[in-house]
Structure formats: C-alpha cells, structure tokens
Amino acid sequence: MKRTLVTLHVNGATWEVAVRPHDTLALALRDGCGLTGTKIGCDMGTCGCCTVLVDGRPVLSCLTLALEAEGARIETIEGLAGAERLHPVQRAFAECGGSQCGYCTPGFVMTSVALLRDNAAPSREEIKAAIAGNLCRCTGYAKIVDAVEHAAADLRAASTGATPPTGGRGDSGGDQDDAGIHGRRQPAAARR
Amino acid sequence: MMILPEFELLRPRSVPEAVAAARAARGRFDFLGGGTDLLCNYKWGINVQPTVISLRHIAELRARTNGSVGGGVTLAELEGDEDFLQDFPAFRRTLARLASPLIRQTGTLAGNVLVDTRCIWLNQTQFARAALGHCLKADGPECRVVKGSTDRCYANYSGDLAPVFMVYGATVRLAGPQGERVLPLSAFFALDGIRRNVKAKDEILVSLDLPADARTLRASYQKFRVREAWDFPELAVAAAARLDGDRIEELHLVANAVASIPLWMEDLARGYVGRTLDDATIDAIANDMTRAVSPVRATLLPPSYRKQMVGVMTARALREIRGDATAA
Ligand SMILES: Cc1cc2nc3c(=O)[nH]c(=O)nc-3n(C[C@H](O)[C@H](O)[C@H](O)COP(=O)(O)OP(=O)(O)OC[C@H]3O[C@@H](n4cnc5c(N)ncnc54)[C@H](O)[C@@H]3O)c2cc1C
Ligand code: SF4
Ligand code: FES
Ligand code: FES
Numbered sequence: 040m041k042r043t044l045v046t047l048h049v050n051g052a053t054w055e056v057a058v059r060p061h062d063t064l065a066l067a068l069r070d071g072c073g074l075t076g077t078k079i080g081c082d083m084g085t086c087g088c089c090t091v092l093v094d095g096r097p098v099l100s101c102l103t104l105a106l107e108a109e110g111a112r113i114e115t116i117e118g119l120a121g122a123e124r125l126h127p128v129q130r131a132f133a134e135c136g137g138s139q140c141g142y143c144t145p146g147f148v149m150t151s152v153a154l155l156r157d158n159a160a161p162s163r164e165e166i167k168a169a170i171a172g173n174l175c176r177c178t179g180y181a182k183i184v185d186a187v188e189h190a191a192a193d194l195r196a197a198s199t200g201a202t203p204p205t206g207g208r209g210d211s212g213g214d215q216d217d218a219g220i221h222g223r224r225q226p227a228a229a230r231r
Numbered sequence: 232m233m234i235l236p237e238f239e240l241l242r243p244r245s246v247p248e249a250v251a252a253a254r255a256a257r258g259r260f261d262f263l264g265g266g267t268d269l270l271c272n273y274k275w276g277i278n279v280q281p282t283v284i285s286l287r288h289i290a291e292l293r294a295r296t297n298g299s300v301g302g303g304v305t306l307a308e309l310e311g312d313e314d315f316l317q318d319f320p321a322f323r324r325t326l327a328r329l330a331s332p333l334i335r336q337t338g339t340l341a342g343n344v345l346v347d348t349r350c351i352w353l354n355q356t357q358f359a360r361a362a363l364g365h366c367l368k369a370d371g372p373e374c375r376v377v378k379g380s381t382d383r384c385y386a387n388y389s390g391d392l393a394p395v396f397m398v399y400g401a402t403v404r405l406a407g408p409q410g411e412r413v414l415p416l417s418a419f420f421a422l423d424g425i426r427r428n429v430k431a432k433d434e435i436l437v438s439l440d441l442p443a444d445a446r447t448l449r450a451s452y453q454k455f456r457v458r459e460a461w462d463f464p465e466l467a468v469a470a471a472a473r474l475d476g477d478r479i480e481e482l483h484l485v486a487n488a489v490a491s492i493p494l495w496m497e498d499l500a501r502g503y504v505g506r507t508l509d510d511a512t513i514d515a516i517a518n519d520m521t522r523a524v525s526p527v528r529a530t531l532l533p534p535s536y537r538k539q540m541v542g543v544m545t546a547r548a549l550r551e552i553r554g555d556a557t558a559a
Contacts, residue, residue, distance in 0.1 A: 040237050060237075060238060060240035060283070061238050079232055082233035083233055083271050084271060084331075084334055085461075096307070096336050099267075099334070101233075102265075102267050102271070103266070104240065106240055107242075107266075150332075150333070168327070169332060172331025172333035172334060
C-alpha cells in the first residue's frame with residue numbers, strides 16, 4: 040500500500056517516517072524511528088505498555104494512527120533521561136523496585152510523568168487512579184505506587200532547590216530493523 | 232502483535248466535508264473518533280471497511296457549551312469540565328469508571344454512544360472466530376448466542392454514557408447529506424446488535440444536548456463490572472428523578488448492557504409517578520426492572536445473575552437519588 044511521509048516531532052527531534060495509513064504510532068516509533076523503548080503488549084488498549092505523551096497527554100500509541108500524530112509533540116521514554124542521569128521518575132522506579140521484568144515500565148513511567156506535571160503532590164489513591172490503565176504482571180503495584188510517590192517528592196524538592204531535571208534529549212535513531220516502516224531523522228537545522 | 236488491516240485514511244476538516252467523503256465512499260467506510268473501539272474491532276478483523284474517515288480534525292465536533300457536548304469531545308475533557316460535572320453530577324462517577332484513564336484521553340463522546348455491541352463469540356481474533364465458526368454479525372450465517380437466529384444479533388450494548396444522557400433527557404444532533412436533524416436520545420437506539428440505532432451510515436453525530444431543566448433532576452448510574460480498574464459493564468442501571476419532598480414527580484429509568492441497546496423503561500417509570508420514594512416503592516421498581524429484562528449469554532457472567540443484579544442496581548440508584556448515604 041502507498042506510503043506517505045509523515046513528520047513526527049519526537050523528544051525534540053524531527054523525524055520523517057514513511058508510513059501506511061493503517062500503521063500505528065507505536066509501530067512508527069519503534070520501526071520508523073528505532074525508538075524501541077515504547078513497548079507493544081496487548082496492542083488492544085488494555086495494558087498501557089505503549090503509552091507515550093502526545094502534546095503532553097498520555098496516549099495509547101497502539102490505538103493511535105501514525106498519520107493522526109502528524110505535527111504533534113511526542114515524548115517517549117527515550118526523551119526523559121539526561122545525558123548523565125535518569126529522570127526522577129525513572130530513578131524512583133529503579134530505587135523502589137517498581138520495575139522487575141521491565142516490560143510495562145516505559146508505559147508506567149510516561150503515565151506517571153504526565154500525572155506529576157498536572158499534580159505535584161498526588162495522594163496514593165490519585166496515583167492508583169492515574170495508573171489504572173497500566174497493567175503489570177510482576178510487581179503487584181505497591182512498589183510502583185511507592186515509586187511515583189518518591190518521584191513526586193524528588194521533583195518537588197528539585198523545584199524548590201536545584202534546577203529540576205528536564206526531558207528533551209533527542210535520542211539517537213538506533214539501528215533500524217526493517218519491518219516495513221522507514222524513518223529518517225532530520226538534520227539539526229530542521230528540528231523544532 | 233495485532234496488525235491493523237489496510238485501509239485508506241481521509242481527514243476532512245469540516246462536517247460538510249466529512250459528509251461528502253462518506254457519500255463518495257458509498258457505504259464502504261467507517262468514521263473514526265478516538266479509535267479505541269473501531270481500531271480494536273479492525274485488529275480483530277471484524278467488519279473492516281476499505282476507507283476510514285477521521286473526524287478528529289473537525290473543530291465543530293469539539294465544541295462544549297452550556298449542556299451541549301460535541302461528538303468529538305474526549306471523555307477526559309468531559310471529566311475535567313467542572314462546570315459540566317456540577318450541573319450534571321451523575322457523570323462524575325460514570326466517567327471515572329468508564330474504561331481506563333488512558334482510553335478516556337482519546338475516546339470521544341460520539342464514539343462512546345456509538346460503541347459497537349459486544350459479544351463473547353465476536354470479540355476475538357479472526358483466527359479464533361474462524362476456528363469457532365463465524366456468526367451473523369461478521370462473516371457467518373447465524374447467531375451463535377441465540378441459535379437459529381438468522382436475522383437478529385443479540386450482542387450487548389456496552390456504552391456507559393448514553394444511558395445517563397437519556398435519563399437526563401438529552402437530544403442527539405445528527406448531520407448527513409439531507410442536512411441536520413435532532414431527535415430524543417431515548418428514540419435513537421434500535422433493537423438489533425448489528426443495526427443498533429436509527430442513524431444513517433453517512434450521518435455524523437454532531438452533539439448531545441441536555442435541556443436546561445435537566446439540572447434539577449437527581450440522577451445516578453450504577454455499573455456492575457468484573458474488574459474495577461477498567462471494564463465494560465456487565466449490566467448497569469441509570470435513573471433520574473425529580474422529587475417533591477419524598478414524592479416522585481418525574482422518573483426516568485434505563486437498563487443498560489442487558490440487551491443490544493440501552494433499554495428505555497419509560498412506561499414502567501411512569502407508573503410510579505406520584506408515589507412516595509420509600510423502601511416499598513424502591514423494592515417494587517427494582518422487581519419490575521428485574522422482570523423487564525432478558526439478557527442472553529453474550530457476556531462473561533450468566534444471564535440469570537445479570538437479570539437479578541438489575542434489581543439490585545436499580546435499588547442502589549434510587550437510594551442514591553433519595554440521598555441515602557450508603558448507596559454504592
Ligand atoms: C480496554 C477497553 C475498555 C473499555 N471500557 C469501556 C467501558 O468501560 N465503557 C464504555 O462505555 N466503553 C469502553 N470501551 C470502549 C471505547 O473505548 C469507548 O466507548 C470510547 O468512548 C469509544 O470512543 P472512540 O472515540 O474511541 O470511538 P471510535 O472507536 O472512534 O468509534 C466507535 C464507533 O463510533 C463511530 N463514530 C465515532 N465518532 C462518530 C461521529 N462523530 N459520528 C458518527 N459516528 C462516529 C465509529 O465509526 C465507530 O463505529 C473500552 C475500550 C477498551 C479498548
Ligand atoms: S449475538 Fe450472535 S450474531 Fe451477534 S455477535 Fe454474538 S454470536 Fe454473533
Ligand atoms: S500495547 Fe497499547 S495498550 Fe497494550
Ligand atoms: S515489571 Fe514485569 S510486567 Fe511490570
């Protein structure tokens with residue numbers, strides 16, 4: 040089927056990806072941009088593994104068409120960490136045992152990042168409500184809730200003292216496995 | 232991985248453009264809202280069309296004003312609209328228990344009202360359906376739930392918002408090749424799991440509009456589901472009443488997710504106008520509601536259990552409306 044070149048703004052970098060109308064954003068990110076941090080679990084909207092931020096909102100990339108994300112600001116797990124250190128939410132997941140096999144983790148982290156941008160001090164109940172669309176088969180959730188609570192505290196502390204860690208690192212394209220979608224990262228001048 | 236089948240994607244910018252695109256596709260298309268229902272069905276290979284017309288780029292469908300909600304408004308936007316929730320409080324808990332927060336980010340109002348009917352036979356992969364044998368709703372000659380039925384599908388209506396809009400007295404605004412029309416939402420659904428409603432294929436659901444006096448109704452939606460984190464209703468009851476002290480001045484009831492459409496129980500409800508909303512009346516209405524529904528085995532739980540639970544949920548809804556603190 041005919042492919043269309045779509046421009047995706049991912050983690051501060053601009054990508055041109057050749058997609059078919061029925062390609063999902065999850066596929067375009069993984070196969071087109073080589074950003075395989077976004078996982079595909081159920082591929083049916085039930086597990087939240089594929090969560091990315093689209094214009095700041097947590098969105099299921101398995102149920103979003105790549106063409107529909109054209110022009111939007113997309114953030115994936117690869118865009119969170121700085122060159123030297125993890126984003127506070129990632130660090131809290133590692134330190135609190137919020138990640139075991141890790142397959143669900145990128146989705147939980149992205150959902151949590153969106154929550155903490157809206158609500159700097161969520162209660163445990165608010166955290167549970169926010170992550171209700173993310174499933175984890177390993178941790179039993181308690182440590183994930185702990186991690187989000189810790190991350191919230193770290194971010195609050197950072198915002199009152201030291202410079203808060205920010206996202207925005209454009210990820211290297213990585214190896215492109217050829218599953219049918221082709222992507223090319225635009226030169227720096229073309230980036231937004 | 233669940234690969235989507237091939238289709239052409241059109242992205243009109245206005246309602247007339249979308250209507251024209253639909254007309255040109257001659258019935259072989261689907262509209263796309265948030266895609267959280269349609270794309271799942273496509274991944275299962277259910278009734279896939281060659282053209283998909285996305286309605287996500289039409290500003291008119293995103294409008295929200297004073298009791299009128301555009302079909303393209305997302306469930307998350309509605310959930311965050313404090314004015315709307317204060318005017319129509321029954322939506323607060325309904326939205327919070329609808330699907331998951333992630334699905335609510337993209338799922339739209341129109342997509343929710345028009346969500347396809349569900350069935351344990353149907354909502355499976357193409358592979359599983361081929362092995363089990365196809366059914367009337369997709370690729371087969373007869374219904375598997377009600378054996379021998381070759382002209383009616385009994386799949387379950389599972390949208391959570393329509394029943395609440397119905398008991399609040401909403402109207403639905405449709406736009407099609409013949410222009411616009413408005414009809415009561417209570418007259419919108421048509422009993423059959425395939426046809427589901429009276430909307431023509433090329434009509435767009437523009438908005439749902441709530442009347443001003445709906446703000447003085449007391450309403451409740453009681454949903455029963457298997458999982459608490461996210462799940463479709465196994466059954467639900469919506470109720471709204473206007474009370475004068477404890478006397479019922481107006482009563483509206485919908486039994487949801489026990490048939491292929493939300494069941495509008497207007498005659499049953501009218502019989503209780505003028506009565507006192509005491510325990511005896513609540514029990515009588517609950518019993519009548521139980522008797523009035525006949526669910527079939529299209530969902531996970533046994534139909535006899537779902538039928539009984541309609542009474543329980545009716546009583547809970549009415550107790551909440553009466554102001555009992557214990558209503559779940
Ligand atoms: C895991 C999971 C759990 C869910 N749980 C629930 C639940 O608890 N309760 C519930 O009610 N739903 C649930 N859903 C179903 C669905 O996600 C929601 O109903 C959602 O609101 C559908 O909206 P949408 O915009 O994504 O619909 P879409 O998938 O875009 O569309 C659904 C249907 O509506 C049509 N349509 C959409 N917009 C228009 C329009 N403006 N005019 C004409 N036709 C239109 C489409 O052609 C399609 O037939 C769930 C889905 C999933 C995947
Ligand atoms: S109710 Fe019957 S026709 Fe309808 S989806 Fe189920 S098996 Fe198919
Ligand atoms: S992979 Fe998208 S929700 Fe499971
Ligand atoms: S850590 Fe294994 S699924 Fe969550």
